[in-house]
Amino acid sequence: xxxxxxxxxxxxxxxxxxxxxxxxxxxxxxxxxxxxxxxxxxxxxxxxxxxxxxxxxxxxxxxxxxxxxxxxxxxxxxxxxxxxxxxxxxxxxxxxxxxxxxxxxxxxxxxxxxxxxxxxxxxxxxxxxxxxxxxxxxxxxxxxxxxxxxxxxxxxxxxxxxxxxxxxxxxxxxxxxxxxxxxxxxxxxxxxxxxxxxxxxxxxxxxxxxxxxxxxxxxxxxxxxxxxxxxxxxxxxxxxxxxxxxxxxxxxxxxxxxxxxxxxxxxxxxxxxxxxxxxxxxxxxxxxxxxxxxxxxxxxxxxxxxxxxxxxxxxxxxxxxxxxxxxxxxxxxxxxxxxxxxxxxxxxxxxxxxxxxxxxxxxxxxxxxxxxxxxxxxxxxxxxxxxxxxxxxxxxxxxxxxxxxxxxxxxxxxxxxxxxxxxxxxxxxxxxxxxxxxxxxxxxxxxxxxxxxxxxxxxxxxxxxxxxxxxxxxxxxxxxxxxx
Amino acid sequence: xxxxxxxxxxxxxxxxxxxxxxxxxxxxxxxxxxxxxxxxxxxxxxxxxxxxxxxxxxxxxxxxxxxxxxxxxxxxxxxxxxxxxxxxxxxxxxxxxxxxxxxxxxxxxxxxxxxxxxxxxxxxxxxxxxxxxxxxxxxxxxxxxxxxxxxxxxxxxxxxxxxxxxxxxxxxxxxxxxxxxxxxxxxxx
Ligand code: HEM
Ligand code: FES
Numbered sequence: 146x147x148x149x150x151x152x153x154x155x156x157x158x159x160x161x162x163x164x165x166x167x168x169x170x171x172x173x174x175x176x177x178x179x180x181x182x183x184x185x186x187x188x189x190x191x192x193x194x195x196x197x198x199x200x201x202x203x204x205x206x207x208x209x210x211x212x213x214x215x216x217x218x219x220x221x222x223x224x225x226x227x228x229x230x231x232x233x234x235x236x237x238x239x240x241x242x243x244x245x246x247x248x249x250x251x252x253x254x255x256x257x258x259x260x261x262x263x264x265x266x267x268x269x270x271x272x273x274x275x276x277x278x279x280x281x282x283x284x285x286x287x288x289x290x291x292x293x294x295x296x297x298x299x300x301x302x303x304x305x306x307x308x309x310x311x312x313x314x315x316x317x318x319x320x321x322x323x324x325x326x327x328x329x330x331x332x333x334x335x336x337x338x339x340x341x342x343x344x345x346x347x348x349x350x351x352x353x354x355x356x357x358x359x360x361x362x363x364x365x366x367x368x369x370x371x372x373x374x375x376x377x378x379x380x381x382x383x384x385x386x387x388x389x390x391x392x393x394x395x396x397x398x399x400x401x402x403x404x405x406x407x408x409x410x411x412x413x414x415x416x417x418x419x420x421x422x423x424x425x426x427x428x429x430x431x432x433x434x435x436x437x438x439x440x441x442x443x444x445x446x447x448x449x450x451x452x453x454x455x456x457x458x459x460x461x462x463x464x465x466x467x468x469x470x471x472x473x474x475x476x477x478x479x480x481x482x483x484x485x486x487x488x489x490x491x492x493x494x495x496x497x498x499x500x501x502x503x504x505x506x507x508x509x510x511x512x513x514x515x516x517x518x519x520x521x522x523x524x525x526x527x528x529x530x531x532x533x534x535x536x537x538x539x540x541x542x543x544x545x546x547x548x549x550x551x552x553x554x555x556x557x558x559x560x561x562x563x564x565x566x567x568x569x570x571x572x573x574x575x576x577x578x579x580x581x582x583x584x585x586x587x588x589x590x591x592x593x594x595x596x597x598x599x600x601x602x603x604x605x606x607x608x609x610x611x612x613x614x615x616x617x618x619x620x621x622x623x624x625x626x627x628x629x
Numbered sequence: 630x631x632x633x634x635x636x637x638x639x640x641x642x643x644x645x646x647x648x649x650x651x652x653x654x655x656x657x658x659x660x661x662x663x664x665x666x667x668x669x670x671x672x673x674x675x676x677x678x679x680x681x682x683x684x685x686x687x688x689x690x691x692x693x694x695x696x697x698x699x700x701x702x703x704x705x706x707x708x709x710x711x712x713x714x715x716x717x718x719x720x721x722x723x724x725x726x727x728x729x730x731x732x733x734x735x736x737x738x739x740x741x742x743x744x745x746x747x748x749x750x751x752x753x754x755x756x757x758x759x760x761x762x763x764x765x766x767x768x769x770x771x772x773x774x775x776x777x778x779x780x781x782x783x784x785x786x787x788x789x790x791x792x793x794x795x796x797x798x799x800x801x802x803x804x805x806x807x808x809x810x811x812x813x814x815x816x817x818x
Contacts, residue, residue, distance in 0.1 A: 302761070309760040324669075328678040329818045330703030338672070430698055430705050430754070432761035434780050453796070460798065519783065569773055 152179045176362060181385035182392055183368035185617050189263075190366070191399030192256040198400055199249040200354065204347050206242040207291075214294065216340035218333045221296035222426040240415040246288050247418045248407045250441035253281060254507075262500060264488030265367040271480040273360040276353055278476045283350045288439065290343040296336065297423030298433050304331050304339075306436055310449070310469075313462045330429070370616045371488025372609055383614040435517065443514030444507055448472050448589065450518050451582035468586065475593045482593055484601030492607040496600050503592045506585045513582035521575030528573050534559045534566035545571070678702065683817035685809065688749050696765055698754060702818050705754030705762050706804060707777070711788055716747045718775060719789035729800045733789045736800070740808040751806055751816065752790035758782055758797035777801070 153174040155161040164171055213232050215224035228235035257277070260266055266274035289307060293300045308331065311322045327334035365374055374384045386392075410418070418440055422433045438446050452465035459467070475482075490497040529545050530552040536542040546552035552568055559566040610616035682702040688710070691697050696709040711719070719733040736752075737745045754762050761781035764770045772778030773794065774787035784795030791800040806816040 305760045323674065324672050327672055328674040328702055329682060332678070332703040334675065334678060429700055429703055430762055432781060436759075436761070436781060462798065567773065 151175050176358070176388075177393070178387065178389040180362065180388040181365065181374070181381060182388045183366050183374055183384060183613050184386045184391070185368050185370065185613050186366065186392065186395070187369055188395075188399055189255070189259040190368075191396050192252050192259065194396035195252045195400055195403045196249070196256060197354070198403075199245060199252055200347065200350060202245050203242060203249060204351070206238050206245060207344070207347065209238050210242055211340075211344060214340075216294070216337050218296065218336055218427070221294060221336060225295045237411070240411045244407065244410045244415060244418065246291065247439070247441065248403070248410070249284065250288070252403070253284060254441070257281065258504060261503070262490045263367055263369055264371050264483070264485075264490070266480045267483065267488050268480065269364040270360070270367060273357060273364070274480055275477055276357040276360055278473070280350055280353050280357060281476075282473065283346055283353065285442065287343060287346040287350065288441070290339045290346070292439060293331075293336065293339050294343060295423060296427045298425045298427055298431075299420045299423040299436070301331060301427030301429065302432050302436050303438055304335075307438075310466050313466050315463065367488065368613060369489060369491065370610055370613060371492070372611075372613055372616065375612055380612065380614075384612060437515055440511065440515070443512075444510035445469050445472060445514075447510040447514035447582045448586045451513070451579060451586045453518075453579060453583075468590075472586075472589060475590065479593060479597075483597040484599075485597075485604070485606070486601070487606040487609060489609075492609050493600075493604060494607065495604045496597070499592060499596050499600070502588065506588045506592075510582065510585045510589070513578045513585065516578040518579035518582065519572075519577055521573075521577050522581060523576040524573060525575055526573035529571045531569050531571045532556050532559070532566055533569065534564050683815060685813055685815050687813050689812040691749070693748075694766060696767060698767075699816070701816060704818065706816060707750075707752050707754045707765065707790070707801070708814075709750045709752075709765070711748055711750055715775060715788040719750075719787060720747075722787065722789075722791075728792050729798070731789075731791060731800055736789050736791070736803050738803070738806055738808065738814075740811065746808075749814075750788075750790060751814065752801040752803055754801075756781065756784055756797055757792065757799040757801065758784055758795070763801075 151171055151174075153164075153171040155164045155170070160170060163169075210228065213224060213228050213235060215221055225239070228239050230236075232238075260274065260277070289304075293304045308322055308326055311325065312318045314321065323329065325335075326332070327338060368374075375381060420437065437443070446469075449465045449469040452468050453461055454464075455461050456464055485493060485496065487493055490500050527547070529547060530549060532544045532546065532552050532555055534542055534544075534556075544552075544555055546555070556566045556568055684699060684701045686697075686699060686708055688708055691708055691710040693710050694712045694715075696707050699706050699708065716733075722733075724730045724732060733747065734745060736750070737747060738751075739745050756763050756779040758779065759781065761779050763772075763777035763779040763784070763786060765777045770778050770780075772785035774785050776786040776788045776790055776793075778785055779795065779797065782796045784797035785793045786797075786801055787793050789800075790803070792798070804816050804818070806814050809815050
């Protein structure tokens with residue numbers, strides 16, 4: 146792979162015999178031992194290794210859970226409770242799996258922001274980036290399917306909301322929805338297929354991960370300077386170090402730190418990232434008051450709900466669905482949307498500000514996704530109570546109050562006169578979560594569709610270092626005066 | 630191989646080869662299509678799932694002012710026994726003021742005699758916004774218009790199940806049902 150000549154030399158009789166039949170040791174050696182890696186990778190570059198650990202953790206714990214889990218509407222909830230109470234160490238394995246999903250997303254988000262910051266999506270790494278977005282999509286699908294399996298209230302009603310989105314697609318939406326659910330509603334048949342697919346998708350992810358690493362090893366790693374490794378022999382030697390032991394150790398250290406944080410969740414706060422409602426068995430007749438997805442899907446949920454207006458013939462609901470899927474689809478086109486020749490934001494001072502704005506927008510969108518869209522963030526005035534009644538002439542009349550006491554007294558007085566009167570709350574004007582979410586959604590799309598395309602053409606980047614080697618030696622700063 | 634052996638094969642009939650290639654490819658495509666159809670169709674509702682998609686309900690058991698909720702194929706439905714005041718409220722609304730204009734009568738199904746029984750209102754139990762199940766008289770909250778209230782995002786429905794305020798775009802749909810007798814209805818999906 147990757148054009149660099151293989152340096153593997155089998156030593157024993159057996160490895161020689163194997164190497165001439167299935168050179169798998171050679172492949173591993175060339176990919177993870179003597180792989181030339183830029184010598185300036187920082188800790189943001191350790192998340193790839195962390196993600197590999199996450200995937201293996203989910204597959205291992207998942208296969209074990211599947212040994213004890215029952216995929217029927219009558220048995221699922223009880224079987225998860227049995228895992229928690231009766232299966233030896235079942236609680237541990239389930240907590241690793243459920244918190245593992247969160248840790249997986251934490252790592253993937255950092256990994257993706259890293260790519261955005263250092264321009265790792267740009268030529269020659271477009272395919273690498275696109276495969277990453279495919280993995281991200283598969284992960285979201287897998288996590289959504291997995292969350293349905295314990296068959297709690299959030300499982301059921303969350304799945305209802307998400308499948309309901311498909312129903313928003315005109316003409317064919319309802320048939321696709323019925324086809325996915327295998328019936329008129331989410332039922333036993335749905336749970337069974339979700340389980341089957343939840344088992345399958347992680348292995349598809351593993352397959353795409355192999356392609357992802359392949360696509361990484363052809364051009365080689367990007368690095369914090371965004372300057373490519375020199376191809377000539379001397380340059381290659383100066384700019385890189387072998388993967389082992391330099392990055393096996395660095396990655397290993399990061400993995401240990403990550404696992405400590407992971408363990409803190411599993412052992413000390415296994416349920417903080419979950420929802421109490423999911424410990425109530427699913428009941429199709431009672432909807433929980435506040436349906437929210439898992440934290441890692443909140444920004445996209447916020448984008449979905451931010452769209453409260455129609456656009457021409459497209460109604461708000463469909464437009465919300467389009468915006469939500471569009472927010473991920475736009476990532477596929479990013480390599481061609483960003484027009485800058487300079488990869489790393491280190492040398493793009495203006496773009497860097499917008500990037501940090503983008504990170505903040507992502508976090509705030511998550512905050513909006515968790516909140517009730519109608520709740521005020523900045524209230525302007527206070528809510529009023531309006532009592533509506535029919536006056537003596539038979540006309541509709543209203544009376545506005547600040548205090549509940551006064552409104553209630555007035556209503557009772559009217560009622561005692563035999564006049565029907567109702568109290569309603571008149572919401573004071575406010576800057577609400579839905580407004581914030583709308584602004585952030587606008588910024589999210591503007592970042593990709595306006596800022597990055599235009600900025601690349603207009604900005605004035607700083608000088609990039611001549612090579613990774615020079616940058617590491619601190620020679621990347623512009624010379625004070627022409628020395629020659 | 631000797632020349633003598635290869636000679637007879639040297640004249641290649643290109644048309645014949647093309648035919649074989651096209652015929653093979655066409656058969657493979659047709660086979661793949663047939664297989665895909667099977668694998669797609671197996672996801673559709675199975676016969677027993679479809680068979681469980683209608684239900685007879687004895688509406689005489691519903692108390693005045695109350696409702697019962699039934700699940701058909703996993704979908705919730707409301708059967709409400711409306712009070713005379715609720716019926717009047719439903720009938721006296723100015724239709725032009727409704728987000729999804731429908732008269733109360735349009736939302737009922739005539740009995741076998743051809744008459745309407747406005748006391749019994751049958752609607753779907755999933756909010757037309759995002760599918761939550763609204764609360765009603767049994768939960769002690771009928772919203773600002775006396776019908777149902779959806780706690781998820783605050784949709785208010787009136788005593789005819791029509792949307793009056795909130796994010797839901799449409800009235801609670803009236804399912805397919807018919808009167809088997811003066812007391813029993815059959816609801817189907
Ligand atoms: C990409 C990797 C995976 C992710 C992100 C993931 C995510 C999840 C999530 C979020 C849940 C719900 C946890 C809960 O609240 O209880 C879950 C449950 C489950 N998963 Fe996975 N999963 C993955 C891989 C697997 C694999 C490979 C299997 C193998 C069969 C599996 C089997 C199960 C089972 C049986 C449950 C139900 C038990 C439970 O709820 O704890 N998962 N998964
Ligand atoms: S689902 Fe009923 S208001 Fe949103």
